[in-house]
Amino acid sequence: MYAIVKSGGKQYKAAKDDVLIVERIDGEPGQAIELSEVLLVVDGEKTTVGAPLVKGASVKGEIVRHAQGKKINGFNYKPKKNVRKRWGARPQQTFVKVTDVVAGK
Numbered sequence: 333m334y335a336i337v338k339s340g341g342k343q344y345k346a347a348k349d350d351v352l353i354v355e356r357i358d359g360e361p362g363q364a365i366e367l368s369e370v371l372l373v374v375d376g377e378k379t380t381v382g383a384p385l386v387k388g389a390s391v392k393g394e395i396v397r398h399a400q401g402k403k404i405n406g407f408n409y410k411p412k413k414n415v416r417k418r419w420g421a422r423p424q425q426t427f428v429k430v431t432d433v434v435a436g437k
Contacts, residue, residue, distance in 0.1 A: 335433050336372040337391050343371065346391045346430045356424035359395050365428065367391040373435050388436030396427040
């Protein structure tokens with residue numbers, strides 16, 4: 333059984349005992365969380381597709397740790413104007429261990 337869940341504007345495939353790397357979620361390591369924006373649930377041969385969300389479905393998990401992602405480098409320039417700018421960012425991430433997938437209706 334697995335579900336497609338939306339968190340931080342991105343979609344993730346979540347199955348029991350998986351560890352998801354999602355955008356930062358407030359909370360302390362060890363704290364239980366629930367991701368309620370479930371778009372699809374697959375239970376064996378039965379597939380439930382939401383319109384846009386599956387009613388009653390959720391993914392329960394536990395925060396493992398917080399971290400920073402790999403650095404993203406960017407470079408902006410304007411041709412023929414001698415304008416150049418380098419920039420970089422490291423996104424904040426949260427590691428979530430999935431403990432249960434609830435199918436809903």
